[in-house]
Amino acid sequence: MNLAAAVNENLAHYSNVLVYTAMAIYTLAFLAHIAEWVFGSRSAVGRTAAALTTGTGAANRASVTVRTAEKGGGTAVLERPKVITRSAAGSRDVPDGPGAAGGTEQGDVYGRIAVGLTVLAFLTHAGGVLTRALSVERAPWGNMYEFSTTFAMVAVATYLVLLALKKNVRWIGLPLVTTVLLDLGLAVSVLYTDSDQLVPALHSYWLWIHVSCAIISGAALYMGAVSTLLYLFRDRYEAQLENPEGKQFRQGVKSVLARVPSAASLDKFAYRINATVFPLWTFTIIAGAIWAEAAWGRYWGWDPKEVWSFITWVAYAGYLHARATAGWKGRKAAYLALIAFACYLFNYYGVNIFITGKHSYAGV
Amino acid sequence: MSTTDTDSAAGKAAENAAENAAEQTADGGAGAEERELGAAGSQLSTAPVEELSVPSLGPLGWARWFWRQLTSMRVALLLLFLLSLGSIPGSLIPQTSIDQLKVQDFKDKHPTLTPVYEKLQLFHVYSSVWFSAIYILLFISLIGCIVPRTWQFVGQLRGRPPAAPRRLTRLPAYTTWRSDAEPEKVLEAAQRIMKRRRFRSRITGSAVAAEKGYLREVGNLLFHTALIVLLVSFAAGQLWKTEGSSLITEGGGFSNSLTQYDDIKTGQLFKSEDLAPFSFQLDRFHATYERSGPQMRTPRTFRADVTYWDGVDGPARKTSIKVNDPLEIQNYKVYLLNHGYSPVVTVRDGQGNVVHKGPVVGLPIDGANLTESMVIKLGDYRDKNGKRDQVAYQGQFLPTWVRSKGMFSQFPALDNPALVLTAYHGSLGIDGGTPQSVYQLDKSRMRQYREADGKTKFARALAPGDTMKLPGGEGSLTFDGVKSWASFQISHKPGDQTALLGAVGALVGLVGSLFIQRRRIWIRAVKGSDGATVVEMAGLGRSEYAKLPEELGDLAVRLQTDAPPTAEPEDGTDEDGPKAASTPGDTEEPAHPADPAEGASA
Ligand code: HEM
Numbered sequence: 001m002n003l004a005a006a007v008n009e010n011l012a013h014y015s016n017v018l019v020y021t022a023m024a025i026y027t028l029a030f031l032a033h034i035a036e037w038v039f040g041s042r043s044a045v046g047r048t049a050a051a052l053t054t055g056t057g058a059a060n061r062a063s064v065t066v067r068t069a070e071k072g073g074g075t076a077v078l079e080r081p082k083v084i085t086r087s088a089a090g091s092r093d094v095p096d097g098p099g100a101a102g103g104t105e106q107g108d109v110y111g112r113i114a115v116g117l118t119v120l121a122f123l124t125h126a127g128g129v130l131t132r133a134l135s136v137e138r139a140p141w142g143n144m145y146e147f148s149t150t151f152a153m154v155a156v157a158t159y160l161v162l163l164a165l166k167k168n169v170r171w172i173g174l175p176l177v178t179t180v181l182l183d184l185g186l187a188v189s190v191l192y193t194d195s196d197q198l199v200p201a202l203h204s205y206w207l208w209i210h211v212s213c214a215i216i217s218g219a220a221l222y223m224g225a226v227s228t229l230l231y232l233f234r235d236r237y238e239a240q241l242e243n244p245e246g247k248q249f250r251q252g253v254k255s256v257l258a259r260v261p262s263a264a265s266l267d268k269f270a271y272r273i274n275a276t277v278f279p280l281w282t283f284t285i286i287a288g289a290i291w292a293e294a295a296w297g298r299y300w301g302w303d304p305k306e307v308w309s310f311i312t313w314v315a316y317a318g319y320l321h322a323r324a325t326a327g328w329k330g331r332k333a334a335y336l337a338l339i340a341f342a343c344y345l346f347n348y349y350g351v352n353i354f355i356t357g358k359h360s361y362a363g364v
Numbered sequence: 365m366s367t368t369d370t371d372s373a374a375g376k377a378a379e380n381a382a383e384n385a386a387e388q389t390a391d392g393g394a395g396a397e398e399r400e401l402g403a404a405g406s407q408l409s410t411a412p413v414e415e416l417s418v419p420s421l422g423p424l425g426w427a428r429w430f431w432r433q434l435t436s437m438r439v440a441l442l443l444l445f446l447l448s449l450g451s452i453p454g455s456l457i458p459q460t461s462i463d464q465l466k467v468q469d470f471k472d473k474h475p476t477l478t479p480v481y482e483k484l485q486l487f488h489v490y491s492s493v494w495f496s497a498i499y500i501l502l503f504i505s506l507i508g509c510i511v512p513r514t515w516q517f518v519g520q521l522r523g524r525p526p527a528a529p530r531r532l533t534r535l536p537a538y539t540t541w542r543s544d545a546e547p548e549k550v551l552e553a554a555q556r557i558m559k560r561r562r563f564r565s566r567i568t569g570s571a572v573a574a575e576k577g578y579l580r581e582v583g584n585l586l587f588h589t590a591l592i593v594l595l596v597s598f599a600a601g602q603l604w605k606t607e608g609s610s611l612i613t614e615g616g617g618f619s620n621s622l623t624q625y626d627d628i629k630t631g632q633l634f635k636s637e638d639l640a641p642f643s644f645q646l647d648r649f650h651a652t653y654e655r656s657g658p659q660m661r662t663p664r665t666f667r668a669d670v671t672y673w674d675g676v677d678g679p680a681r682k683t684s685i686k687v688n689d690p691l692e693i694q695n696y697k698v699y700l701l702n703h704g705y706s707p708v709v710t711v712r713d714g715q716g717n718v719v720h721k722g723p724v725v726g727l728p729i730d731g732a733n734l735t736e737s738m739v740i741k742l743g744d745y746r747d748k749n750g751k752r753d754q755v756a757y758q759g760q761f762l763p764t765w766v767r768s769k770g771m772f773s774q775f776p777a778l779d780n781p782a783l784v785l786t787a788y789h790g791s792l793g794i795d796g797g798t799p800q801s802v803y804q805l806d807k808s809r810m811r812q813y814r815e816a817d818g819k820t821k822f823a824r825a826l827a828p829g830d831t832m833k834l835p836g837g838e839g840s841l842t843f844d845g846v847k848s849w850a851s852f853q854i855s856h857k858p859g860d861q862t863a864l865l866g867a868v869g870a871l872v873g874l875v876g877s878l879f880i881q882r883r884r885i886w887i888r889a890v891k892g893s894d895g896a897t898v899v900e901m902a903g904l905g906r907s908e909y910a911k912l913p914e915e916l917g918d919l920a921v922r923l924q925t926d927a928p929p930t931a932e933p934e935d936g937t938d939e940d941g942p943k944a945a946s947t948p949g950d951t952e953e954p955a956h957p958a959d960p961a962e963g964a965s966a
Pocket of ligand 1: 317409412435504505509591
C-alpha cells in the first residue's frame with residue numbers, strides 16, 4: 001500500500017518533469033516557426049504572389065485551372081486523364097499561398113526543424129500525460145490541470161495526424177504551438193492540482209467516453225477556429241487584391257497572408273473539421289446525459305455545464321445552417337463559427353471558474 | 365508541373381444552358397451558378413428555396429407568406445440563434461429548479477433586481493414563457509420544414525437524374541478524351557460502370573446522367589425528425605413522471621406507494637394507481653473516504669447493499685446500489701443520493717421502562733464531516749415517582765470526535781463515534797396539535813437538567829455502549845451503536861426509451877447528412893468531325909465535396925478500358941500534353957514528393 005503510494009508519487013513527479021520538458025521543446029519549436037516565417041517573408045515568391053494572383057485570378061474569372069500530378073497509387077498501370085476543375089461561379093480563383101517558408105530553402109529548413117521539434121515535444125508531452133494517468137490509475141482528466149494538458153496533447157496530435165495524412169496544414173504550426181504553450185503555461189501555474197483520486201460520481205466508464213470525446217472535439221474544433229479566423233483575414237486580403245485602390249493591410253500582414261492557403265481552402269478546411277466534429281460533439285452531449293442519468297438520476301438538469309454544451313451545440317448547428325442559407329455563406333457563417341468556438345471555450349474555462357455547478361467539484 | 369488552362373470550350377456558341385431544362389421535373393435553386401447550369405444543378409439538396417418576395421394582398425396571402433417565412437432556413441437560423449442566446453441567463457442566474465437556497469440568497473442580496481427578474485421569469489428560464497415560445501416556434505418551423513422536404517425528396521427518388529447540361533465544361537470537374545470506340549458502346553459501358561458503382565443512371569440522348577448520395581437527404585430528414593421524437597418523449601416524460609425520495613436506515617425498507625415517499629413530485633397526468641409494485645430493504649451501507657491530501661474527506665466509495673422484491677410477491681434478490689449504478693426495477697430507477705448515520709439508542713424512563721429503542725435520524729449540519737444534530741422527544745414518560753412528564757434529549761452525533769477540537773466531527777468515517785447530549789423536561793408543546801419538526805425542539809416550556817451542583821448544565825458525551833443517567837434517577841439513555849442511513853431517489857420517466865431512440869436516430873442521421881455526399885456525373889460521347897468519338901465527363905457536387913475531381917478521374921480511368929484514348933489531333937489544343945494523372949483538391953501547389961506536408965491538398 002505504502003509502496004504503491006510512493007511509486008505513484010514518483011510517477012506524478014516524473015509527469016511534472018516531462019510536462020516542463022515538453023514546454024521547453026515547444027518553445028524551441030515556436031522559435032523555429034518564427035524563423036520559418038521570417039525567412040519566408042524575404043522570399044520573392046511571397047512578395048510577388050500578390051501581383052501574380054491579381055492578374056489571373058480577378059481579371060479572368062472564367063479561367064479554368066488544371067492540376068497535374070503523379071500517378072495515383074503504386075500499382076496503377078493506367079494513366080489517369082487530367083481533370084479540369086473550376087471553382088464555383090462567384091468565388092475567387094486565387095491559388096493557395098506557398099506556405100510559411102515562402103518557397104525559401106532556409107525558411108523550409110527551419111519549418112522542418114519546427115515540425116521535428118513539435119513531434120519531439122509531443123512525445124514528451126504524451127509521456128507526461130501518460131505518467132500522470134498511471135500515477136492516479138485512471139484517465140488523466142479528473143480536474144482542469146489534467147484536462148488542459150490532455151487537451152493540448154490531443155490538439156497537437158490532431159495536427160500531426162493531419163500532417164501525416166499530407167493535408168495542407170503546416171501553416172497552422174505557429175498558432176498551434178503558441179496556444180499550446182499558453183495552455184500548458186496556464187495549466188502548470190494557475191490550474192495545477194496534485195494528482196488524486198476522483199469522487200464517486202466521476203467513477204464510470206461514461207467518464208472515459210464523455211470526456212475523451214469532449215477533448216477530441218475541442219482539439220479539432222480549435223483547428224477549425226484557427227482556420228476560420230485566418231479565413232476572415234485572408235478573405236479581406238484577397239478582396240484587396242481585387243481592389244488595389246482600396247484600403248490595404250500593412251506590408252508585414254500582407255506578407256503573412258500571401259503565404260497562407262487561399263480563403264476558399266481555409267473556409268473549406270474549417271467547414272470540414274467543424275462538420276466532422278459536430279456529430280462527435282452531439283455524441284459527447286448524449287453520452288454526458290446518459291452519464292448524468294446514471295450518476296444523478298436525471299438526463300438533463302440545465303446545470304451550467306450542460307447549458308453551455310447545449311449553447312455550443314446550437315451555435316454549431318446554426319453555423320451549419322448558415323452555410324446552407326443563401327446570404328449567410330462566407331464571412332457571416334465564419335463569424336458564427338467563431339462565436340460557437342468561443343462558447344466551447346467559455347464552457348471549459350468560464351463555467352469551471354466563474355460558475356459553480358455539479359460539474360465543478362473536481363477541484364479546479 | 366501545374367499548368368493553367370483557359371476554358372477549353374472557349375469559342376463555342378453562346379451558352380444555352382436552359383436547353384435541356386425541358387426534361388426536368390422542377391426548377392429549384394436560384395443561385396447564379398444554378399441558373400448557368402440550368403436544371404442540372406437544381407435540387408442537389410432539398411433545402412427550402414429562399415424567397416423574400418412581398419406577399420400578395422389578402423389574409424390568405426399574408427398567412428402563406430408568414431408560414432413560408434417561419435419555415436425558411438433564415439428563420440430557423442434566427443430561432444436557433446435566439447435559443448442559444450436565451451439559454452445563457454439560466455446559467456448565470458440561480459435557478460429554482462436547481463437550487464432554491466441560492467435563489468433565495470440572490471433575492472435577498474438584490475432587492476431591486478429581483479422584481480424585474482421575476483417579471484422576466486429569469487429564475488426559471490427553461491420553463492419560462494419566452495423560452496418555451498422560442499423552442500415551440502422552432503419546432504413548428506422544423507415540422508413545417510420536414511414535411512414538404514420529405515415530399516420533395518420522395519419526388520426526387522421517383523424522378524430520374526437530370527439530363528446533362530449542354531456545356532459540360534462549365535461544371536466544377538471536367539475531363540475529356542478521344543476514342544475509337546463507338547459512342548453507343550461508350551455510353552453502354554459508362555452506364556454499366558455507374559450502375560456498378562451504385563449510381564442511379566439513365567441514358568438521355570448522347571449522354572449518361574448519374575446521381576448518387578441520396579442517403580444524405582435521408583440522413584438529414586432522419587436527423588430533424590429525431591429531434592421532434594426527442595422533444596415529444598421529453599414532454600411525455602414530464603407529463604407522466606414520478607420522482608420522489610425516501611430515507612432508509614439499515615434494516616429498514618421501502619415499498620412503492622405514495623405514503624412511503626418522504627416527498628414526491630409527479631407529472632400532470634400521473635395517477636397514484638400507476639405506481640408499480642416493488643419493494644426493497646437496505647441491508648448495509650458502506651462508505652470510504654479519502655484519508656489525506658487536498659481532497660481529504662471526499663467520498664471514495666458509496667455502496668448500499670439491498671434486498672429487493674419485484675412485484676407483490678416476487679422472490680427476494682440481493683444487489684448493491686452505487687452512485688453511478690442505480691437499481692432498475694419495473695422501469696423505475698432507484699438512485700443512491702446521500703448517506704449519514706443514525707445512532708441507535710435505548711431510552712428508559714424513571715420507572716425503568718423502555719420508552720424508545722431504535723435508530724434516531726439527525727439533521728446533517730456540516731457537509732463533509734457528517735456531524736448531525738438530533739432531538740429525541742419522549743412524550744409518554746414517567747418520572748421516578750411515576751408521575752407523567754415529557755422529556756427530550758438534544759445534542760449532536762459526531763462520527764469522529766476529537767475531544768480537543770470541539771463539538772464538530774473531524775472526519776466522516778466512524779473513527780471515534782460520540783453522541784453528545786443534554787436533556788430537558790417539561791412540556792414538548794406537541795399536545796396542541798400544531799405539527800413540529802422532528803429535528804427541532806421548542807424549549808419555551810422546558811427546563812434543562814442540571815448537574816448535582818445545581819448550576820452546571822447537564823451534558824454527557826457517550827461512546828457506543830455507554831449509558832447516561834439523568835440526575836436524580838429520572839431515567840437513562842444507552843447508546844447501543846450506530847447504523848447508517850441512505851437516502852434514495854426513486855424515479856420513473858416513461859419517455860426515456862424513446863428519447864434514447866431519438867438521440868441515436870439523430871446521431872445516425874447526422875452522420876449520414878454530413879458525411880455522405882450527393883453528386884451528379886454526366887458522360888457524353890459523340891462522334892467528332894474527324895470520325896473519332898469525343899468522350900466528355902463532368903461532375904457536380906456541393907461545394908464542400910473536394911473529392912469530386914478524384915472520383916471523376918477514377919471513373920474516367922475505369923471507362924478508358926472500354927473507350928481507350930487515341931492520340932489528340934494535331935491542331936491547337938497545345939496545353940494538353942501527355943495524359944497525366946490528376947490531383948484533386950483546391951490547391952495550386954504542385955504535389956512535391958519531397959515535401960509531403962505542403963504538397964497535397966487538404
Ligand atoms: C426549424 C427549422 C429547420 C429547418 C428549416 C432546417 C433546415 C435544414 C436544411 C434544409 C438542412 C439541409 C441543408 C443542406 O442540405 O446542407 C439542414 C441541415 C441541418 N440542420 Fe436543420 N433545420 C431546422 C432545424 C434544425 C434544428 C432545430 C437543428 C438542430 C439544432 C438543425 C440542425 C441541422 C444540421 C446539423 C444540419 C446539417 C447541415 C449540413 O448539411 O451542412 N436543424 N437543416
